[in-house]
Amino acid sequence: MAALTSQLFPVQTVDLPGGAEPIVPGGRHLFPLLPAALDGVRKIGVLGWGPQGRAQALNLRDSLQGSGIQVAVGLRAGSASADAARSEGFRTEDGTLGDWLAVAASSDLVIALVSDAALAAHHQELFAALRPGTTLGLSHGFLVGHLSQTGGDFPAGISVVAVCPKGMGDSVRRLYLQGAHINGAGINSSVAVHRDHDGRAVERALAWSIGLGSPYTFGTTLDSEYRSDIVGERAVLLGAVHGLVESLYQRFRLAGDDPQTAYERSCENVTGPIARTISADGPAAVRDRLDPAGQDVFDRAYAATYQPAFDVIAEIYDEVDSGNELRSVVLAAQRLASRPMAPISGSPMWAAGPAVRARRAERDLAVEPFTAGAFLAVLTAQVDLLAERGHPWSEVINESVIEAVDSLLPYMHARDVAYMVDNCSVTARLGARKWGPRFQAACEQLAFPAFDGPGDPDHRLVDAFRKNPMHEALATLAPLRPPVDISV
Amino acid sequence: MAALTSQLFPVQTVDLPGGAEPIVPGGRHLFPLLPAALDGVRKIGVLGWGPQGRAQALNLRDSLQGSGIQVAVGLRAGSASADAARSEGFRTEDGTLGDWLAVAASSDLVIALVSDAALAAHHQELFAALRPGTTLGLSHGFLVGHLSQTGGDFPAGISVVAVCPKGMGDSVRRLYLQGAHINGAGINSSVAVHRDHDGRAVERALAWSIGLGSPYTFGTTLDSEYRSDIVGERAVLLGAVHGLVESLYQRFRLAGDDPQTAYERSCENVTGPIARTISADGPAAVRDRLDPAGQDVFDRAYAATYQPAFDVIAEIYDEVDSGNELRSVVLAAQRLASRPMAPISGSPMWAAGPAVRARRAERDLAVEPFTAGAFLAVLTAQVDLLAERGHPWSEVINESVIEAVDSLLPYMHARDVAYMVDNCSVTARLGARKWGPRFQAACEQLAFPAFDGPGDPDHRLVDAFRKNPMHEALATLAPLRPPVDISV
Numbered sequence: 001m002a003a004l005t006s007q008l009f010p011v012q013t014v015d016l017p018g019g020a021e022p023i024v025p026g027g028r029h030l031f032p033l034l035p036a037a038l039d040g041v042r043k044i045g046v047l048g049w050g051p052q053g054r055a056q057a058l059n060l061r062d063s064l065q066g067s068g069i070q071v072a073v074g075l076r077a078g079s080a081s082a083d084a085a086r087s088e089g090f091r092t093e094d095g096t097l098g099d100w101l102a103v104a105a106s107s108d109l110v111i112a113l114v115s116d117a118a119l120a121a122h123h124q125e126l127f128a129a130l131r132p133g134t135t136l137g138l139s140h141g142f143l144v145g146h147l148s149q150t151g152g153d154f155p156a157g158i159s160v161v162a163v164c165p166k167g168m169g170d171s172v173r174r175l176y177l178q179g180a181h182i183n184g185a186g187i188n189s190s191v192a193v194h195r196d197h198d199g200r201a202v203e204r205a206l207a208w209s210i211g212l213g214s215p216y217t218f219g220t221t222l223d224s225e226y227r228s229d230i231v232g233e234r235a236v237l238l239g240a241v242h243g244l245v246e247s248l249y250q251r252f253r254l255a256g257d258d259p260q261t262a263y264e265r266s267c268e269n270v271t272g273p274i275a276r277t278i279s280a281d282g283p284a285a286v287r288d289r290l291d292p293a294g295q296d297v298f299d300r301a302y303a304a305t306y307q308p309a310f311d312v313i314a315e316i317y318d319e320v321d322s323g324n325e326l327r328s329v330v331l332a333a334q335r336l337a338s339r340p341m342a343p344i345s346g347s348p349m350w351a352a353g354p355a356v357r358a359r360r361a362e363r364d365l366a367v368e369p370f371t372a373g374a375f376l377a378v379l380t381a382q383v384d385l386l387a388e389r390g391h392p393w394s395e396v397i398n399e400s401v402i403e404a405v406d407s408l409l410p411y412m413h414a415r416d417v418a419y420m421v422d423n424c425s426v427t428a429r430l431g432a433r434k435w436g437p438r439f440q441a442a443c444e445q446l447a448f449p450a451f452d453g454p455g456d457p458d459h460r461l462v463d464a465f466r467k468n469p470m471h472e473a474l475a476t477l478a479p480l481r482p483p484v485d486i487s488v
Numbered sequence: 489m490a491a492l493t494s495q496l497f498p499v500q501t502v503d504l505p506g507g508a509e510p511i512v513p514g515g516r517h518l519f520p521l522l523p524a525a526l527d528g529v530r531k532i533g534v535l536g537w538g539p540q541g542r543a544q545a546l547n548l549r550d551s552l553q554g555s556g557i558q559v560a561v562g563l564r565a566g567s568a569s570a571d572a573a574r575s576e577g578f579r580t581e582d583g584t585l586g587d588w589l590a591v592a593a594s595s596d597l598v599i600a601l602v603s604d605a606a607l608a609a610h611h612q613e614l615f616a617a618l619r620p621g622t623t624l625g626l627s628h629g630f631l632v633g634h635l636s637q638t639g640g641d642f643p644a645g646i647s648v649v650a651v652c653p654k655g656m657g658d659s660v661r662r663l664y665l666q667g668a669h670i671n672g673a674g675i676n677s678s679v680a681v682h683r684d685h686d687g688r689a690v691e692r693a694l695a696w697s698i699g700l701g702s703p704y705t706f707g708t709t710l711d712s713e714y715r716s717d718i719v720g721e722r723a724v725l726l727g728a729v730h731g732l733v734e735s736l737y738q739r740f741r742l743a744g745d746d747p748q749t750a751y752e753r754s755c756e757n758v759t760g761p762i763a764r765t766i767s768a769d770g771p772a773a774v775r776d777r778l779d780p781a782g783q784d785v786f787d788r789a790y791a792a793t794y795q796p797a798f799d800v801i802a803e804i805y806d807e808v809d810s811g812n813e814l815r816s817v818v819l820a821a822q823r824l825a826s827r828p829m830a831p832i833s834g835s836p837m838w839a840a841g842p843a844v845r846a847r848r849a850e851r852d853l854a855v856e857p858f859t860a861g862a863f864l865a866v867l868t869a870q871v872d873l874l875a876e877r878g879h880p881w882s883e884v885i886n887e888s889v890i891e892a893v894d895s896l897l898p899y900m901h902a903r904d905v906a907y908m909v910d911n912c913s914v915t916a917r918l919g920a921r922k923w924g925p926r927f928q929a930a931c932e933q934l935a936f937p938a939f940d941g942p943g944d945p946d947h948r949l950v951d952a953f954r955k956n957p958m959h960e961a962l963a964t965l966a967p968l969r970p971p972v973d974i975s976v
Binding site for chain 2: 246250253254307308311314315318319322324327328331332334335339342344345346347348433434436437438440441444445446448449450453
């Protein structure tokens with residue numbers, strides 16, 4: 001974990017199930033401290049204009065307005081994003097828009113947000129462009145994993161830090177804007193100091209995180225961040241949601257539901273009332289608010305789903321930890337060079353989405369106990385697995401609960417799950433395609449048959465859910481972010 | 489490819505799409521030549537009593553009866569299979585049953601058929617037990633892959649050969665017994681000479697293959713065998729069949745079929761009339777015998793399924809080729825040490841199997857054109873991918889067509905696909921669990937929506953099927969095995 005000490009920003013200690021962890025609360029009242037924390041940084045170069053690149057460039061520019069620190073966007077030659085960056089006010093003429101290597105060479109803090117594939121292919125060029133003393137910033141651990149596999153290393157004479165928002169770029173920008181009215185609104189970030197060349201790395205990284213609008217910043221290592229991030233997006237953040245709702249939809253359809261009803265009981269339920277309840281009041285509230293009959297269904301669905309989901313997540317973890325998952329991404333990128341990824345939005349359930357969204361205003365959708373039990377089993381399995389593998393609890397909770405209910409599920413609610421899967425990073429898209437079907441099969445072949453079969457549910461699993469330390473951790477962590485409007 | 493020359497057995501050249509390949513026809517009339525080919529071998533040790541171990545030990549003992557060459561079975565201490573081996577006449581007292589390392593140390597040809605996990609964990613002990621001059625025999629390439637990943641190597645002073653039957657152990661024994669009445673009945677094998685210590689490796693390997701009852705033996709390398717074998721069982725031999733029939737069953741159920749009808753149109757159709765037609769008359773006959781309306785459905789299902797299936801198989805190939813797949817197996821074996829693999833037979837479709845099998849006698853099930861088009865798309869995609877990656881055509885055809893229709897599908901027809909998946913090697917079970925859901929998702933999310941959507945099918949794909957070189961290759965290779973009763 002990064003040693004979260006700061007001469008400038010107040011550090012707070014929170015009691016979590018794994019022990020005390022230091023965190024740094026954010027908020028706009030801290031923006032005047034950013035220039036001091038960024039002492040020596042005259043220019044910040046944000047490389048890439050994906051959702052994270054756009055959000056981070058805009059947030060940092062807004063947060064540093066009037067400070068004299070310039071925020072520039074660097075794009076690869078011929079990038080289709082140049083017009084979009086220009087339309088947000090980044091200009092070649094004033095040096096705030098340029099070739100990515102030129103921007104990297106002229107910046108003191110270089111935030112690399114190009115795609116994983118581009119980073120894998122071109123990081124040597126980037127490294128060569130960095131001046132000694134530069135702070136290289138990452139927003140997830142892909143490059144560290146890639147370097148460790150290819151036997152590469154960062155160049156000497158630079159600092160390497162990471163600030164990893166626990167939410168999509170879209171949410172990073174949207175909630176930041178809410179921060180104008182609700183101080184501290186935003187997406188939490190983890191921070192890791194991989195290499196501290198001049199003793200300034202922690203303050204710079206914290207300034208970057210606070211400048212993005214993080215309600216609070218917690219410490220991790222790039223290695224821990226990398227594993228939890230890749231596992232999370234393959235499991236409860238994306239892949240598992242996709243597989244789960246596909247299997248639930250088919251189950252409800254086979255039981256006689258019409259398409260819209262089946263969609264409401266599956267996908268709409270997860271991204272709507274279940275996500276909203278967890279965001280506002282935590283996972284326990286989902287079960288507590290059901291009537292006794294609903295709680296019974298919840299318990300049986302939970303007990304039937306927990307172990308199959310845990311087994312898939314444990315497999316994902318091992319695949320990520322061993323480097324297999326990253327090698328798969330690189331191999332897939334080679335295949336994708338000759339044929340684009342096929343969409344996953346063709347299965348019948350997605351056709352029901354528009355009609356369901358159109359009739360939302362007329363309906364007050366209740367939590368479906370079966371869906372809730374299955375979804376919370378997946379979520380809790382991820383919490384348990386990450387905790388078992390030694391991740392800090394702030395990371396466990398953010399990666400398994402807060403990122404899901406504050407960022408990804410609301411986005412899926414606005415579009416749909418398939419749209420989300422087809423519009424995130426290539427690494428995440430590949431992961432969801434690879435693991436979503438595994439969760440679907442785990443539900444269809446193991447969880448649902450166990451629910452339908454004879455025999456009592458394993459009440460120890462339900463008890464373990466009710467006593468899970470995540471509730472306590474969330475009770476500590478959730479109030480640290482102000483109430484925000486998660487709807488998209 | 490192994491240099492298939494022999495001083496003892498007639499070598500034949502067959503013209504295949506990739507060029508001429510030497511093969512060695514088998515048959516019981518060649519059994520009298522086995523002792524000469526095995527010159528210097530007084531004892532053959534078969535290690536392990538899985539389906540392959542049992543079949544190979546029994547076939548070799550029968551084939552070498554009266555030759556003076558002893559066939560012994562070696563088991564690990566406390567093996568639950570000792571009683572089964574004894575009941576087949578292998579005895580501690582006469583040295584034909586013993587501890588696996590003792591049998592290895594006392595044998596001149598040591599055939600290692602213990603599980604992949606056991607081989608991964610204990611091959612060093614085995615290597616230490618082998619005397620100089622021993623010929624070590626393998627029946628697939630797992631160990632070679634494992635050694636190349638762990639930086640290990642075979643010991644000096646031994647020969648290493650492989651004879652790889654292109655069928656389950658059960659079929660290797662069952663068709664061999666048919667060979668008593670139909671000369672040459674059996675399961676084809678590939679042969680590879682990995683290291684030839686004394687110039688005797690090819691003759692010994694051919695003797696082993698002919699002694700197993702191989703109708704013909706073709707040449708390959710252990711590396712090529714390894715890749716095609718692992719890919720094949722993850723694709724059309726096992727994993728793809730499972731995923732395909734799960735998706736087809738759900739499709740037919742959602743369209744209104746009762747469970748038995750949906751089962752007959754999906755699983756029963758693949759393992760029954762489709763497999764039988766291909767075994768007897770080749771893949772083209774499946775389409776040719778449909779009426780025009782059926783051919784239209786076949787063509788549309790084929791065109792919709794081919795590319796999604798090809799993409800999954802290409803991914804499997806890359807994962808195997810990169811070593812990822814083997815690392816996954818080793819990681820899974822570690823997890824399985826604390827919790828056994830969950831069965832996959834719980835999904836609703838398998839409950840319909842017994843009733844369908846019970847009413848077989850009353851019904852003459854016709855080929856379902858939709859199912860046939862989808863299945864043949866998967867099969868052809870595997871043929872095309874393996875050929876594209878440079879595998880010898882005899883290997884391509886055996887691994888994609890003959891092994892499926894002569895061995896695995898008949899076995900699945902007798903039990904069911906889920907039973908088969910849950911009762912094969914751990915490596916294959918893991919592979920089917922991993923990739924079956926990917927084929928299911930490819931069907932549900934890509935192939936079936938394409939079939940149901942507007943637009944004409946891509947007739948070029950159907951033309952490519954009709955002109956596929958596999959038909960010509962099968963026309964050459966299929967007659968080299970005598971007509972056998974594939975039913976189990």
